[in-house]
Amino acid sequence: MSKIHVIHENPLWLPPLAEAFDRIGLPWAELDLSRGTFDLSEPPPEGVFYNRMSASSHTRGHRYAAELTAGVLAWLVRHGRRVVNGPAALDLEVSKARQYAALEQAGLSIPRTVMVQDDNAALLEAVRRHFASGPVILKPNRGGKGLGVRLFASVDQLAAHLEGAPADEAPVDGIWLLQDYIRAPRPVITRAEFVGGRFVYAVEVDTTAGFELCPAEVCEVGDAFCPAGPAASAPAAPRFNILPDGIEPALRGRLEAFLAGSGIDVAGIEFIRDTAGRVLVYDVNTNTNYNAGAEEAAGLAGTARSGPGALAAYLAAELGRGQRQAA
Incomplete structure (x- = not known):
């Protein structure tokens, strides 16, 4: 049976996705590329492949997982498999310099x-x-x-x-x-989430206690980087809050156009506003995670409007499209 194959190297990030997939009955399997052996003379299994390889894989002892994934993605594309976040997305995931070149080419500003x-x-x-x-x-x-x-x-x-x-x-x-160093009028950054190249929601992140790139609870790493300023006292309010009004339509359109032009299907794009109100994008994370507490507070948890829910719906549609084309 055709299914979704989730490419990854960190099983701790899978449970929220597994719950969303199982909720709608989406058939799936994990493909752990922390290591592996592949016969390139044989065709890969049928289905849709969702690439979640992370730039941080080397910090978990998987130094060559991204390189292995690049080879596997080339094999999948060679055999015509649908890959969500394919080779172009992986290339930007593992290089901020290449991210910045792509962002500027799309007309978006980055920090010097x-x-x-x-x-x-x-x-x-x-x-x-x-x-x-x-x-x-x-x-x-x-x-x-x-x-x-x-x-x-x-x-x-x-x-x-x-x-x-x-x-x-x-x-x-x-x-x-x-x-x-970007001086912001408020100690916050914004992370805009996109699934299928379309805006899902935006999260405002309080950076007064330092900023951890990954919003998932399993990403806690202690000392963290704050792009809006040095660490201070911990905030009393939740650090992650979903913005009810999202982001302005013009910025949303520019970010969606960047994703379309860069071959990225799923991503969290992080930006900061300087004192003049200028938007500066400093990170594109194609291995996006979602903050469960923020989704719960916004009433999105367990729905198709949550990050995992939107992703499950998108992958189900991609799987159905592939099955119809094969029929």
């Missing part, structure tokens, strides 16, 4: 960014040359749970950090990014 090969002397020289007048953010090109993403007030502060930086914070692809 300088790319540096993993070399301390080159990093410090780049900060002196491009960010001497203010704070700078250091982040790895291939992200992962906020690991290695830090805000520095000066080049001297960065130099002191680099002297004793943990080895596991080094970028897995050898590329660091230096980025402008």
